[in-house]
Amino acid sequence: MADLPAIQYTVWPADPHGHRFQVKLHIANPNPDGQVIKMPAWIPGSYLIRDFSKQIEAIDAYIAGSTKQKIALERIDNDRWRLPRNAGAVDILTTVYAFDSSVRAAYLDTERAFFNATSLCLAVEGQEDLPCSLAITPAEGAFADHWTVQTSLRAAKTDKNGFGFYLAKNFDDLIDHPVAIGEFQTVQWMSGSVPHSMAIQGCIHPIDSARLAQDLQAICNSTINLFEPKSKQPPFTHYLFLVNTVLNGYGGLEHLNSTALLCRRDQIPQANVPLEEDAYREFLGLCSHEYFHAWLVKRIKPQAFQPYHLSQRNHTRLLWFFEGFTSYYDDLQLFRSKRIDLVTYLKLVTNNWNGVLRGPGRHKQSLADSSFDAWTKYYQADENTPNAVVSYYGKGALVALGLDLQIRAFSSNKKSLDDLMRLIWQRHGITLAGIGEDGLDQLILQLLGNGFTKTWNEIKARYIFGVEDIPLQKWIASTLVQVKPKHQTSIEKLKLQLGLRHTDVNGWIKITHILDGGAAQAAGLAPGDLLASMNGQRITPTRWDAVLNSLAKEQSFALLFYRDDLEHERIVMLESSQLPLQYELSPSSDSKSH
Structure with missing residues (x-):
């Protein structure tokens, strides 16, 4: 392929039985003073130092186009290597072990391949903003005869199965498009006049694609309409749900135009397989959560994440907003899209509320501190976590509900949290201007005026930076919903x-x-x-x-x-x-x- 960028990656599932990828990084113009290459230590959206470099089994540098003329490669520290001065164009060859079935790393066996570039691809220090290419080559063996590639990365020149060349605007763009390889069952639908698809691996029986398409379309439409009620257009030209189904597992990771999901097989509607509706509802909630992140987290970001510093922790006290408010809306969007009824929705809210109240840690750690300490506490849970940590997901969702109720009460139901989310989207999503640590103050003032300032400051002081319980039992003053102490057996x-x-x-x-x-x-x-x-x-x-x-x-x-x-x-x-x-x-x- 002509006119390839100066930074080129090639990924090959070289050893499925041994779970090893081989990766080649071509650098056309390395820094003449000694080019540094480095492996990310964490993946955006999962706030824990994971030291992906630990899976590199071999790394060698060669004069570009040669596999015999080695170049010395100096190890600087855990994640970084340096080429000699005036090295000229080079190829870096690495062998990477990949047997992590989560959504945040890389995996390879004879059934499937999956990777995030953060687990396989070295960054070229000082050239991270340059365009780069990714060539994906097929595995060898009869087991892979029907393998195809699924990714939201922009295809440049690929064959009918998706193997070939892809282009990324820069390294951050490259790592924001996970890649799944194998055999898939797929679902397609249109939301906001934009093609959406879901690629599912691991289900033996035929999936109920009609039901999945209908439910997912309704959820996606509801989210698009929340942020863009007039244009009804999402901020992307296509969207991909990558789903790996297993015996036991659950999780998701948001990306710019896609998401990687992990769920149980019995959570997917399939022919001749009994479906537990609560399990399917949980899967739809996961889809709703990660899809919402395409707006809140992937485009509306904290300033602390602009740019990401992938070699160190990136602290913010706003995860209660980014994850908590997403958690509030994920189930709310199921209700609004008529995927669940009011009884079911209120049960989900109740379960979260009571779960937060059962955690003694809510009176020791504030939401702001929980967000800041996510790297060392929430993501490194131990036997004392319930006593010391409050979930910025769970209590953050309660803050969102409480703020929604207070906005509605203050404005006599003329405004709601939806209006705040749309204002944030206009000011920080479309513009990609990061939100400062106190950035919500001005946005709430702009939406509601000085009259709401006292209420917002109290919410911040008592329930976000403080450790008090949110008095939802007092704030839910609705003729449509009853609040009472739970009857316990x-x-x-x-x-x-x-x-x-x-x-x-x-x-x-x-x-x-x-x-x-x-x-x-x-x-x-x-x-x-x-x-x-x-x-x-x-x-x-x-x-x-x-x-x-x-x-x-x-x-x-x-x-x-x-x-x-x-x-x-x-x-x-x-x-x-x-x-x-x-x-x-x-x-x-x-x-x-x-």
Whole structure:
């Protein structure tokens, strides 16, 4: 292909059995003072230093066009190498191990290939803003005879299966288009006069493409109409959902014109396969969340992410806004697009609200601090996380709901959070001007005037930079929705009193978390303990609820457990626990007429 850019990448699934890609980086004009090349340490959207360079098994430099004339390559540190001075055009060849099935790295076997360029492609320091190309070559072997390429990257010259050359505006553009290779079932639809598609891997049975297209079209249309109610046009010319289905797994990562999703196979509607509607709804919520990010995060960004510094942590105190508000809208868009009814929507809001209220960490860490510390706390969760950390997703969504309610009350329902989101889109999305750490202040002032300033400052001080609970039970003053304390069964109440979380391990119940203020903590239980019996009744995963139910009217009970293979016994006093408040939202009788 003629007129290739000065920076060229070639990716080859060289060893599917050993899970290794080979990658060639061609640099036409390296820095004559000694060109530095570097591997990203993290991927945008997933706020944790992942040290992708650790998967590089071999790296060598050659005079361009030669595989025999090696050039010395100096290792500077964990992620960087330097070429000698006046090296001339060079090729850098790397072998990269790839067996991470998440949406944030790279994977290769005889069933499929997937990669984000952050896991495979070295950046050319000082030339990151230059255009670059990506050549994707097919794997060798009969297993790959029907493999095709799915990516939102701009194709320059490809064959019928998508193998060939792609172009990126710069390195940031290159890493914003994940690539999936293999056999797919696809769904196509139009939203906002723009082609959308979903490419699904891992489903053995034929998918229900008609239902997927209908549901996804409705969700995408609703999101487009939120941001562009007049033009009804999205900010891209095409959009791609890449879906990898597995036995157990869940997650998503947003990109400029696409998203990479991981879900269970049974969450996808398929022929002759029973579908659990709640599981499918969860998948649609994931799609809604990542699609919303095409506006909020990928185009509306914090200034701290402009540009991304991929060798170090990029801190912002605004993740409660970017992730929390997206979390608020993901389920709301399902309701607005008529994919779920009001009862289901309120149940989802209630579940999030109660989940936040069950976390003791909400009274220790503010949303602003949770955002700032995401790199070392939220993304590096441990057994004490519920006691020390508040989720900027969960509580951030509650702030969004609360702010929406307060805006509606202040403006007599003439304005809502939607109007704020549209203003933010006009000022910071279309223009790509990053939002400063206090940038929302001026936007809210512009939308609502000085009269709302006191309310906004209180929300910030108490619920974003402070650690108070958001009084949604007071703010939901609607004739359509009822708020009341949640009715709890005796066993639900007992579980809250205990204040422990657990997992099943080989027929044992193993404690994973002990919550501050609970009876389990007061009795001296700890994460890692294996529970054996309560009041002489053996505990197993299948008998857990039955045994608890038999103790529902007790004030205390004897608990036998093992720690480090030594037997211990404690008396658990239930009256010592602090029971967290829980609420229930439900439609009122008036809602039936709306």
